[in-house]
Amino acid sequence: MKGLLCLLLAILLSCAPKVYRPQGVYHVVKRHETLWRICKTYGVDMDYVARINGIRDPSKIRVGQRIFIPGATRVLEVKVPIEDLTPRKSSKVRAKPRFIWPVKGKMIRGFSQRKGSRHDGIDIAAPLGTPIKAAASGRVVYSDDKLAGYGKLVIIEHPGNYYTIYAHNSINLIKEEQWVKQGEVIAKVGKSGNAKGPHLHFEIRKGSKPLNPLTFLP
Secondary structure, eight states, X not given: OHHHHHHHHHHHHHHSOOOOOOOEEEEEOOTTOOHHHHHHHHTOOHHXXXXXXXXXXXXXXXXXXXXXXXXXXXXXXXXXXXXXXXXOOOOSOOSOOOOOOSSOSEEEEOOBOSTTSOBSSEEEEOOTTOEEEOSSOEEEEEEESOSTTTOEEEEEEETTTEEEXXXXXXXXXXXXXXXXXXXXXXXXXXXXXXXXXXEEEEEEEETTEEEOGGGTOO
16 A cells, blocks of 8 residues: 555656746846846846846835846846946036146156047056046945956046046055045055056046046146
8 A cells, every 4th residue: 555655646746847947147236237237248138137136116226135137147247337437427517617637746757539549538657556536526436446457446426427437546545435635545456456667547427428638627
């Protein structure tokens, strides 16, 4: 009798419908990652990923959130470009901020958007450890060293959708989401990233568009 019951149970289990588990991986959201950038990295449709993960607003994901990526076979590193950190936003402020020089020194490379010699800012040579000052008051949106080539990097957001960028620092002295005043020391000159010598790489952007800093500086 016991053997018959075991046989019947085995038959029932073999006939039971198998639970379908779609292939994919869970991606854990890191700082500055957007759903659009994550989906582009994996080559999947953002709207579909948002729908199956119950994300109502694709622009609002949080650090540490687990997002299922269908079809993926391994977790990929999402490389965040600087353009994602300086997004274009609607702004009622039309007047541009008044900027000051972030560091005193000799300009060793200028701004250029020519093909083959593009340079999105200016390079200012200064001794190692020279204080770097905020060119205008604003909110720190990035203070880290995760962007390839830039080394230790600070990005400050200003009114009117303007951003200033300070790269190759030896040390960053401020934190993200911190508000700084014009002239406040935010970092020190270094040669981190792909810098060949101590200098500050300085950019001014309107949203993600690089502008020639010399047209803004006194």
